[in-house]
Amino acid sequence: MPGSTPASLSAKAPAAVAAPGVVAAPAAAAEPRKRQRFSPWQEAWRRFRRHRLAVVSALVLLLMVAAIAIGPLIWTVPINEIDFAAKLQPPSWTHPLGTDDLGQDVLARVLYGGRISLAVGLAAMFVAIFVGVLVGAISGMASGRVDAVLMWLADLFLSLPQLPLLLLVIYLFRDSLKAVFGPEGGIFVMIVVVIGGLRWMPAARLVRAQILSIREKEFVEAARALGASKLRQVVQHILPNALGPVIVAATIDVAAAIIAESTLSFLGLGFPPDIPTWGRLLADAKDYLDIAPHWALFSGAAIFLTVLSINFIGDGLRDALDPRRVI
Amino acid sequence: MNRQYLIRRLLLVIPAMFGISLVLYTVLALAPGDPFAELAANPAVPPEVAAALRAKFGLDDPVWIRYWRWLSAMLQGDWGFSFQSRMDVERLILQRLPTTLLVIGAAQLIAILVALPVGVLAGTRPYSLFDQIANTLAFVGFSLPTFFTGLLLILVFSIQLDWLPFVYRADIDATGWRFYWEHIKQSIMPVMVLGLFQGASLVRYVRSSVLDVVRLDYVTTARAKGIGERKVITKHVVRNALIPVVTLVALQMPVVFGGAIITEQIFRVPGIGSLLISAMLANDTPVIMAVTFVFACLVVLCNLIADMVYAWLDPRIAFR
Amino acid sequence: MAETLLDIRGLKTWFKTDDGMVRAVDGVDLRIDQGETVGVVGESGCGKTVTARSVLKLIDMPPGRFEAGQILWRGRDLVPAEESEMNKIRSREIAIIFQEPMTSLNPVYTVGDQIAEVIAQHQKLNKKQAMAGAAEMLRLVNIPNPQRRVHDYPHQFSGGMRQRVMIAMALSCQPRLLIADEPTTALDVTIQAQILELMQEMKERFGMSIMLITHAMGVVAETCQRVTVMYAGKVVEEAPVKALFGDPRHPYTQGLIRSIPRVDRAARHKERLEAIPGTVPSLLEPPPGCRFAARCKYVTDICVGAMPPLKEVAPGHFVRCVL
Numbered sequence: 001m002p003g004s005t006p007a008s009l010s011a012k013a014p015a016a017v018a019a020p021g022v023v024a025a026p027a028a029a030a031e032p033r034k035r036q037r038f039s040p041w042q043e044a045w046r047r048f049r050r051h052r053l054a055v056v057s058a059l060v061l062l063l064m065v066a067a068i069a070i071g072p073l074i075w076t077v078p079i080n081e082i083d084f085a086a087k088l089q090p091p092s093w094t095h096p097l098g099t100d101d102l103g104q105d106v107l108a109r110v111l112y113g114g115r116i117s118l119a120v121g122l123a124a125m126f127v128a129i130f131v132g133v134l135v136g137a138i139s140g141m142a143s144g145r146v147d148a149v150l151m152w153l154a155d156l157f158l159s160l161p162q163l164p165l166l167l168l169v170i171y172l173f174r175d176s177l178k179a180v181f182g183p184e185g186g187i188f189v190m191i192v193v194v195i196g197g198l199r200w201m202p203a204a205r206l207v208r209a210q211i212l213s214i215r216e217k218e219f220v221e222a223a224r225a226l227g228a229s230k231l232r233q234v235v236q237h238i239l240p241n242a243l244g245p246v247i248v249a250a251t252i253d254v255a256a257a258i259i260a261e262s263t264l265s266f267l268g269l270g271f272p273p274d275i276p277t278w279g280r281l282l283a284d285a286k287d288y289l290d291i292a293p294h295w296a297l298f299s300g301a302a303i304f305l306t307v308l309s310i311n312f313i314g315d316g317l318r319d320a321l322d323p324r325r326v327i
Numbered sequence: 328m329n330r331q332y333l334i335r336r337l338l339l340v341i342p343a344m345f346g347i348s349l350v351l352y353t354v355l356a357l358a359p360g361d362p363f364a365e366l367a368a369n370p371a372v373p374p375e376v377a378a379a380l381r382a383k384f385g386l387d388d389p390v391w392i393r394y395w396r397w398l399s400a401m402l403q404g405d406w407g408f409s410f411q412s413r414m415d416v417e418r419l420i421l422q423r424l425p426t427t428l429l430v431i432g433a434a435q436l437i438a439i440l441v442a443l444p445v446g447v448l449a450g451t452r453p454y455s456l457f458d459q460i461a462n463t464l465a466f467v468g469f470s471l472p473t474f475f476t477g478l479l480l481i482l483v484f485s486i487q488l489d490w491l492p493f494v495y496r497a498d499i500d501a502t503g504w505r506f507y508w509e510h511i512k513q514s515i516m517p518v519m520v521l522g523l524f525q526g527a528s529l530v531r532y533v534r535s536s537v538l539d540v541v542r543l544d545y546v547t548t549a550r551a552k553g554i555g556e557r558k559v560i561t562k563h564v565v566r567n568a569l570i571p572v573v574t575l576v577a578l579q580m581p582v583v584f585g586g587a588i589i590t591e592q593i594f595r596v597p598g599i600g601s602l603l604i605s606a607m608l609a610n611d612t613p614v615i616m617a618v619t620f621v622f623a624c625l626v627v628l629c630n631l632i633a634d635m636v637y638a639w640l641d642p643r644i645a646f647r
Numbered sequence: 648m649a650e651t652l653l654d655i656r657g658l659k660t661w662f663k664t665d666d667g668m669v670r671a672v673d674g675v676d677l678r679i680d681q682g683e684t685v686g687v688v689g690e691s692g693c694g695k696t697v698t699a700r701s702v703l704k705l706i707d708m709p710p711g712r713f714e715a716g717q718i719l720w721r722g723r724d725l726v727p728a729e730e731s732e733m734n735k736i737r738s739r740e741i742a743i744i745f746q747e748p749m750t751s752l753n754p755v756y757t758v759g760d761q762i763a764e765v766i767a768q769h770q771k772l773n774k775k776q777a778m779a780g781a782a783e784m785l786r787l788v789n790i791p792n793p794q795r796r797v798h799d800y801p802h803q804f805s806g807g808m809r810q811r812v813m814i815a816m817a818l819s820c821q822p823r824l825l826i827a828d829e830p831t832t833a834l835d836v837t838i839q840a841q842i843l844e845l846m847q848e849m850k851e852r853f854g855m856s857i858m859l860i861t862h863a864m865g866v867v868a869e870t871c872q873r874v875t876v877m878y879a880g881k882v883v884e885e886a887p888v889k890a891l892f893g894d895p896r897h898p899y900t901q902g903l904i905r906s907i908p909r910v911d912r913a914a915r916h917k918e919r920l921e922a923i924p925g926t927v928p929s930l931l932e933p934p935p936g937c938r939f940a941a942r943c944k945y946v947t948d949i950c951v952g953a954m955p956p957l958k959e960v961a962p963g964h965f966v967r968c969v970l
Binding site: 156158159162164172255259282289297300303304307308311 | 343346347350351354355357463466467469470471472473474475478479481482486578581582584585588589592593603604607608615616618619622623625626627630
Binding site: 545566 | 700703730731733734735736737738739742743745747750751752754755764765769800802813816
């Protein structure tokens with residue numbers, strides 16, 4: 001893939017380094033002997049590394065994902081072991097994050113909830129990116145009326161009030177989906193489809209813009225002259241260039257999906273109440289804020305830290321793949 | 328901004344409304360089962376009302392007729408009957424809408440008042456300490472889910488410090504400025520929660536836009552005029568930087584409405600957001616449809632206002 | 648003896664970048680006297696624009712900085728001057744117009760507003776008087792219907808007209824020196840001539856000096872009294888215009904002049920257009936010797952070893968070459 005990426009991606013590096021506002025710092029026209037040549041991906045990694053918060057966040061996220069994935073294998077306390085004697089206890093050695101109002105271990109519940117949040121986040125992101133890239137590619141390549149219609153649709157979707165619509169769909173379709181996929185599965189499918197379905201527009205716009213700008217460039221014409229079919233043109237030459245901004249949009253989608261899912265659960269309209277998603281934990285904890293704040297704090301902190309690190313990583317990726325650094 | 332543009336833009340509201348209402352109604356039509364069967368089965372609903380509803384919604388007619396009827400009913404202000412609250416839905420909503428608008432409006436105002444100077448300052452001093460702190464705080468701001476922020480504020484200001492009440496009471500028996508003071512005290516937290524979230528993303532938009540504008544040629548021209556850096560920024564940079572920000576703010580409005588719903592739920596503010604939630608928990612379909620419709624209208628309205636402000640800021644637009 | 652208005656001595660403007668220090672201007676001397684038009688020529692990237700903007704300190708100071716040198720304006724060094732002092736000079740004593748008229752004007756304010764802003768800043772006039780002054784300036788630069796057009800926005804003007812507006816704005820406070828950074832490069836050929844004519848007219852009317860930066864030798868031949876040739880951040884030749892075209896001493900200058908297409912010669916001798924082979928060297932780590940050495944026909948070992956100094960080979964004619 002890097003092979004077919006045109007120089008424009010790596011050419012962004014010296015342009016980004018230019019002094020702002022006044023003078024494009026006289027670009028060294030001939031290659032100085034000492035400067036190494038980096039592939040575009042190495043350049044991107046180099047730039048990402050410079051964004052300290054992003055790197056730290058990547059580590060934090062990695063730790064969290066590892067904890068969520070492997071944690072329950074190590075910390076085998078069950079998530080729904082009710083023990084009224086131990087209810088609402090602050091953090092201790094037996095219960096590092098304390099217990100809730102039924103004496104259940106908060107740490108185990110938070111770890112379990114993490115799995116759901118991440119699963120929903122990633123799945124919704126895939127839906128959004130898949131639909132977005134597809135629509136954007138069709139729109140960009142077809143142009144004309146198809147393009148106009150699809151973009152009008154995108155504008156329409158952008159105007160839809162997301163949370164109310166999300167609630168509406170869940171309200172209307174909850175029962176039928178439960179019948180088909182089971183209580184958790186049904187909700188999962190519905191949440192993923194709706195959240196993803198309401199977030200395809202940015203990716204579509206990005207892909208379409210890339211296509212429109214690159215379509216006329218020389219190397220695509222050359223490919224066309226060599227007889228490459230339209231599909232091949234798109235896949236091999238155009239999409240790799242759109243990849244950068246789409247990756248950035250994808251990370252934001254994951255964060256937004258996690259927030260959307262936890263919001264639904266918090267409002268009591270997401271997963272069934274016995275499933276300890278992070279939003280659900282907060283919803284249960286909010287009535288005990290005065291006597292057991294640890295419960296709400298840890299649950300909320302889980303969401304916050306995950307979303308924050310994803311956002312920082314997204315910012316780092318933006319610096320890496322789409323740089324506009326000033327100095 | 329000339330009249331032609333204004334008229335053209337107003338006319339665009341019509342297809343927008345059609346589009347959104349179509350989506351809403353499609354969702355409703357696709358829903359399996361009969362949401363209004365609940366109504367009919369619900370003992371609280373008088374049978375005449377249930378029959379009238381069936382007739383009005385023409386549940387046995389083809390889809391497009393039903394849609395048309397529903398839409399005309401909506402536009403005429405006939406939004407049905409809420410059996411949960413025992414009153415006409417439009418009255419119910421009109422009762423609670425001002426509160427929502429006030430909270431959202433106040434939050435937006437605070438967000439703009441804070442984010443604009445911070446964003447401009449950060450954009451004009453990129454990578455400085457101020458910029459780094461502002462940036463990080465902005466990230467924290469929009470990574471905190473609104474319900475968590477709300478709970479945190481309640482924890483600190485209501486429970487620990489006992490400064491602010493966290494349950495909203497619409498009927499405060501006090502008079503004069505004491506009345507206003509009590510109202511303000513109980514509005515501070517919900518407004519802050521919403522405003523924080525909005526302000527955080529606004530700071531980033533403004534900063535980014537300022538960074539873009541500051542590099543442009545006409546800013547150098549302005550500097551060459553000898554008017555001083557402060558005037559260059561406030562007169563030349565800010566106005567141009569605001570142009571894309573206005574569009575972004577408008578695009579954010581659907582998210583803000585979501586945030587308002589949550590805020591109202593946590594602080595029990597009697598607006599249409601909490602109304603939507605309680606209606607969903609009580610299966611009160613007409614209310615749900617109507618509130619969703621109102622939110623959609625608000626989004627269209629916000630887009631319209633944004634386009635107006637945009638045209639006012641950028642004289643190039645009106646001439647297209 | 649005409650007063651020396653601008654005297655740049657040994658100016659070094661460098662830029663800190665990720666890859667090192669870019670020495671955009673690396674020891675430049677330039678002098679402009681009262682009433683004369685001095686041309687500054689060279690190819691893209693040779694440092695002419697940076698020199699021009701350094702005079703008014705319009706360079707972003709990180710990453711740019713003045714490594715060395717003085718910029719003497721009527722005897723006073725501008726390098727250490729404070730912003731507030733620079734603001735008194737900008738547009739009031741030294742004005743500058745840029746290459747791209749399409750993007751050099753603020754799109755959200757009327758043309759009249761933007762010109763009036765300068766007038767109001769430097770001449771304590773109220774808004775109405777400033778606007779009247781703006782209209783008058785528009786009339787001076789031959790924009791038809793100035794009273795009405797003063798309320799128009801930049802996008803309602805064509806490229807050539809916008810450049811006129813820029814000139815009007817620059818000259819509104821009658822500066823002593825106008826720095827014109829490639830003012831006609833972005834315009835159509837026919838408009839170019841009009842703009843140059845306008846500048847000449849303004850020069851005569853206001854008794855201004857002009858620093859004309861360009862890479863078009865033909866323009867230089869027509870309008871300038873003296874010419875400075877820059878290459879890779881340094882001055883390589885400086886001479887009165889006739890001497891430069893009649894007897895160019897530096898190989899680069901010779902190459903530049905020879906690369907001007909000339910219909911008469913080509914028709915007679917069937918000459919090929921001569922280009923200078925090679926490309927500009929990196930300004931990051933410039934070679935120790937003469938920077939033109941890699942492309943020079945007459946290169947010797949001495950040239951590559953050390954930077955030749957600027958020598959006066961004839962009265963007022965300086966060359967940086969060992970030949």
